[in-house]
Amino acid sequence: MEVSSVTTKTAANTNESLASLAGMYRDELVNHILPFWLNHSKDEQNGGYFTCLDRYGNVYDTDKFMWLQGRGVWCFSYMYNNVEQKQEWLEMALHGANFMEKYGRDQEGNWYFSLTAEGKPLVQPYNIFSDCFATMAFASLDKASPNDRYKQLAVDTFENILRRRHNWKGIYNKAVPGTRSLKNFSLPMILCNLSLEMEHVIGKERVDSFIPEVIHEVMDVFYQPQLGLILENVNEDGSFADCFEGRVLNPGHAIEAMWFIMDLGKRMNDEALIRKACNIMLDTLEYGWDKEYEGIFYFMDVQGHPTQQLEWDQKLWWVHVEALVALAKGYALTGDERCSQWFLKVHEYTWNHFKDKEYDEWFGYLNRRGEVLLDLKGGKWKGCFHIPRSLYQVWKTLDGLKS
Known part of the structure; x- marks a missing residue:
């Protein structure tokens, strides 16, 4: 041979x-x-998703982290678009998106890091990855359920990311400017x-x-x-x-x-x-x-x-x-x-x-x-x-x- x-x-x-x-x-x-x-993750009372879930799916903390809300919306709309058009997957995506639209951003359009279960801001929008996953969420959801509002949210957030990307922490940056200016890999x-x-x-x-x-x-x-x-x-x-x-x-x-x-x-x-x-x-x-x-x-x-x-x-x-x-x-x-x-x-x-x-x-x-080490199935990260x-x-x- x-x-x-x-x-x-x-x-x-x-x-x-x-x-x-x-x-x-x-x-x-x-x-x-x-x-x-x-x-286990849908909050039927307030909207959005619980992500702090123990091994069995029980909620052990009710704070809502915006980047994980966006990831959840993206995931269920993506699976709806690419695996099977299951109505429950689309409804799950819309459920999270409604909560994000209602409570997720500050007046400048930046996405908060975390909220209370009811949607009150907890942690300021210091983390641009909340914005990244909000962009992904609404872009994917627009494929599953076309809506000009979703498109605009995705575009506005994407443009905001590009504006902020060279100093994305902005006023929340702890580093003293000019001493040791480093570029971080995560955003690129x-x-x-x-x-x-x-x-x-x-x-x-x-x-x-x-x-x-x-x-x-x-x-x-x-x-x-x-x-x-x-x-x-x-x-x-x-x-x-x-x-x-x-x-x-x-x-x-x-x-x-x-x-x-x-x-x-x-x-x-x-x-x-x-x-x-x-x-x-x-x-x-x-x-x-x-x-x-x-x-x-x-x-x-x-x-x-x-x-x-x-x-x-x-x-x-x-x-x-x-x-x-x-x-x-x-x-x-x-x-x-x-x-x-x-x-x-x-x-x-x-x-x-x-x-x-x-x-x-x-x-x-x-x-x-x-x-x-930890038997949780979901949490802050x-x-x-x-x-x-x-x-x-x-x-x-x-x-x-x-x-």
Whole structure:
């Protein structure tokens, strides 16, 4: 048998092996994750969603965090648009959107960080990610239930993000200007994905003009070739900052961003960009993998110094499910066997440690050894977003491998 035919057969076997897992991801999404949020998070009295839910779905705190409200609206409208037009999913999205419209913004149009259950402002709009996910929410909802009001909310918020992006904390910024001005990776990363979510609202031409800028920020400014890694913070000129903030690596952020970049590369038919993103993702995963206990570290110092974040060695749900998306897409787009090997390794760790074997939804926080640290299913930071989005993306990507 010729080498080329052996290679072809190996690739076919890998495709078949990975594709066989597609149904597992779909089933978990449709039958175990979305029903959990449908059954437990809706606030029937005040509107919006409760996100602080214990292992069984009981509400343990009633504060409402606007970025999680937006994520919930996006999730249910997205699933309605892309999986099945279930009326209960659309009604769930509209339920959250009505609450957001009524209470979510200040007079300048900035989205608060958190509200009381009744909708009274609790924490000022210091966090632009409330705005990012409000934009995603109303853009997606406009696809599910077309409405000029939703379009306008999405556009107004998107434009506000662009106006604020170079100093997005504004008056809430604690840093003294001019001493150590750092750029943060989170917003350019999200804009890679957000621009595509907005395409049907702002048009392909606007998105196409925006894409090169965000790719440059991610791949040329925050990516440090000498390290082979993407940093969370760099100096204004893109150079390395030797301080706590400048040395920090968040493997999950970098890996998640690389599947956004791969999506952009696919859109642009740019194989070199896809390959570069895939290699950075694999390098980050190799660097961030806990060789002793397995799993991906939350934070690391690229010079090996103690981290500022005391939770640095925890294993978090979103980091692992986003890695699964990146690895699935990396394999589908490049055929790189390293992606398939890593996918199976991360898949096994994730499903064995984060999935609750007795009740719906997954645990979010493990200690370094992979033991459940908090048995909550939702809170201030974990809501209806990373797991359903990732399950959907992996399902569709693996399904596409079927011959």
